[in-house]
Amino acid sequence: MNLVDSIVSGKIFWRGRLMDGAIAIDNGKIVDIGLEDNLPKADKYHRFIDKIILPGLIDVHVHLRDQDLSYKETFESGSMAAAAGGFTTVLDMPNNSPPTDSPSRFKERVNLALNKIYVNVGFYSLFPKNLSEIYEIASLGPVGFKVYLNRPIGCIDPNDNETIRSYLKVCSEIGIPVVFHAEDYYMIHSLEEEFKSSKEFMGFIKSHPISAEVKAVSRILNFVRDINCRVHIAHVTSGLIIDLISNFKDLVTCEVTPHHLFLTWDYLKFLGGIGKMEPPLRSIFDVISLWVKVSNGVVDIIADDHAPHSIEEKIGDDFWIIKSGVPGLETTVPLMLTAVNHGLLDIECLVKLMSFNPSKIFNLKGRGSIDIGFNADFTIIDLHNDWVIDSSKFFSKAKFSPFDGFKVKGKVYSTFVNGIMVYCDGEILCKGGEIVFGGIRC
Numbered sequence: 513m514n515l516v517d518s519i520v521s522g523k524i525f526w527r528g529r530l531m532d533g534a535i536a537i538d539n540g541k542i543v544d545i546g547l548e549d550n551l552p553k554a555d556k557y558h559r560f561i562d563k564i565i566l567p568g569l570i571d572v573h574v575h576l577r578d579q580d581l582s583y584k585e586t587f588e589s590g591s592m593a594a595a596a597g598g599f600t601t602v603l604d605m606p607n608n609s610p611p612t613d614s615p616s617r618f619k620e621r622v623n624l625a626l627n628k629i630y631v632n633v634g635f636y637s638l639f640p641k642n643l644s645e646i647y648e649i650a651s652l653g654p655v656g657f658k659v660y661l662n663r664p665i666g667c668i669d670p671n672d673n674e675t676i677r678s679y680l681k682v683c684s685e686i687g688i689p690v691v692f693h694a695e696d697y698y699m700i701h702s703l704e705e706e707f708k709s710s711k712e713f714m715g716f717i718k719s720h721p722i723s724a725e726v727k728a729v730s731r732i733l734n735f736v737r738d739i740n741c742r743v744h745i746a747h748v749t750s751g752l753i754i755d756l757i758s759n760f761k762d763l764v765t766c767e768v769t770p771h772h773l774f775l776t777w778d779y780l781k782f783l784g785g786i787g788k789m790e791p792p793l794r795s796i797f798d799v800i801s802l803w804v805k806v807s808n809g810v811v812d813i814i815a816d817d818h819a820p821h822s823i824e825e826k827i828g829d830d831f832w833i834i835k836s837g838v839p840g841l842e843t844t845v846p847l848m849l850t851a852v853n854h855g856l857l858d859i860e861c862l863v864k865l866m867s868f869n870p871s872k873i874f875n876l877k878g879r880g881s882i883d884i885g886f887n888a889d890f891t892i893i894d895l896h897n898d899w900v901i902d903s904s905k906f907f908s909k910a911k912f913s914p915f916d917g918f919k920v921k922g923k924v925y926s927t928f929v930n931g932i933m934v935y936c937d938g939e940i941l942c943k944g945g946e947i948v949f950g951g952i953r954c
Contacts, residue, residue: 516543516552517931520890522560525863526882530564537888540930545884558933560892563925566863567882568600568889569845570870572655573746573767573815575837576602576633578624580609585820585909590841591630591945593818593908595935597841598924600889601632601870601879601948602818603655606666613638613666615648622652622947629945631929632889634876636691638666639679646682653949655874656688656744661728662695662790670697677735684741688950689874691744694728694753695720695791704832711830713780713788720792722750729756736763744873747772747817749791751801754810765873767813768802770847771838775799775914785826785834787914789819806857806865812873814848814865816840820910839910843901847915849893849922867891875950888931897923907940 521534526545536544536551544551571594577585594602604621606612612621618637625633634655640646646657657679661670668675683690700720707715729745733756736743745766748754757764777793787793805811819837828834848866851857857865871880878887898921903913927935929944 514552516554518556518558519548519551519554520558520560520565520928521548522563522565522892524565524882525567525859528860530859535565535882535888535890537931540888540932542882542884542886542888545882560926562894564859564893564895565882566859566891566893567867567880568887568927568929569598569866569891570601570603570876570880571599571815571818571841571844572603572813572870572874573769574602574604574818574841575607575820576604577608577820579621583822583909587625587628587633588630589907589909590818590820591628591633592940593839593841593906594631595927595929595940596907596924597843598845598891598893598927599631599841600891600927600929601634601876602841603634603636603874606636606638606658607660611638611666612636614640615645615652618649618652618654625947627943630934630940630943631927631945632879632948633945634874634948634950639668641667643678643682646679647686650686650688654688655876655948655950656691657683658691658693660693661731662693662697662700673731677739680735680739680741684739687742689742689744691746692728692732693747694725694732694745696724696727696731699724699727708832711832713777713784713831716788716831717777717792720790722752722794722798725749725753725791726756729753733757733760733764736760746815747791749794749802750798751805754805758810765812765869767815768806768811769815769817770840770844771817771914773799773802773806774847779914783914785828785831786838786912788826788831788834788836789817789838790836803856806861809861811865812869814844816844818908820908823912826912838914839903839906839908839912841908842906843913843915845891845893845924846899846901846920846922847918849895850920853895853921876948879948888928890928891924892926892928894923894925896921899923
């Protein structure tokens with residue numbers, strides 16, 4: 513037999529079940545799977561006793577910042593956080609400074625990330641100013657376009673139905689997904705004016721009601737009904753929203769974040785601005801409704817919406833001026849493994865939500881499964897490790913978390929990216945990432 517680069521062995525999640533076995537890797541690809549004795553000899557052997565080898569996890573909602581926002585996060589720090597958190601591929605959102613909203617800015621962002629990333633990174637784009645530029649951006653390989661209905665971000669007025677409709681028609685034609693932040697701008701803006709005199713968190717909560725999500729999602733579904741475009745709804749906060757899209761599942765997918773699964777607005781009493789995000793935390797009834805949908809298999813993706821800021825931007829007496837968003841790359845997997853240990857979902861469901869479905873929905877070819885010919889991306893977990901989340905140890909620049917002090921069960925032990933061990937047992941070892949492109953790149 514020919515010599516391969518390495519062999520990784522342990523309990524492998526393969527074709528829907530766990531099995532003891534080994535994976536042969538050569539040139540960053542999986543070339544064989546089976547019992548170690550039946551595989552080719554290798555230069556390196558990585559044997560993981562009492563660990564589980566999952567397909568590399570994929571986070572479809574990450575803000576890596578960099579450029580003018582490098583004080584919050586950089587490609588290096590964000591991708592190190594991803595590796596430590598067990599993510600082998602992350603998809604970067606376009607509301608940067610400068611925003612990713614033109615072919616030149618998309619190219620600039622990709623080029624900046626080259627040689628800096630520890631895990632694979634794909635990029636979204638905002639809609640460009642000119643409709644004709646969509647084709648050029650699409651040819652550069654974005655994983656999707658992002659539309660913010662909650663406020664003007666980029667070149668598009670969130671209230672301009674006809675313009676959004678025309679852009680969606682082109683996206684449908686070329687076969688690229690569109691991700692929506694689904695909160696209604698008019699409703700939020702009006703309620704913010706009403707409640708802004710209160711500097712407490714409940715004023716902010718009241719200005720971002722679930723009804724603002726319902727209104728925005730209903731509007732999106734009207735677009736889908738007319739155009740047949742593929743749409744993904746980001747950070748859904750209630751089972752009510754998932755019920756709305758249930759009749760459109762052939763075209764509409766959705767994601768849920770850990771903070772909306774594990775926290776309620778009651779936590780804001782002691783979290784303060786650390787727990788501020790958009791959409792905001794909801795009631796215990798909404799949290800329960802989300803878990804019901806996760807358990808029933810109608811949620812498509814768990815995504816963490818990693819949104820790092822400086823600590824100075826997250827504290828203060830006026831809740832309105834505190835920045836929205838929390839880091840999540842290093843807390844998502846342990847939280848979800850804790851849910852597995854408590855019987856809220858099983859490993860197969862976890863892999864679907866965090867690897868297989870993200871790869872399928874965003875057309876990330878060769879990722880999302882452990883199989884011959886696929887990229888050798890693995891997340892190795894210790895399902896039974898009890899520990900406490902401590903944000904001071906994050907690789908992210910954002911050294912805070914609403915989950916600080918949470919007791920969790922389950923930990924990322926090692927992360928392989930394109931056949932390279934980039935993280936193991938608390939240490940970043942080397943870079944292994946590459947730019948990943950959407951499936952329509954030409």
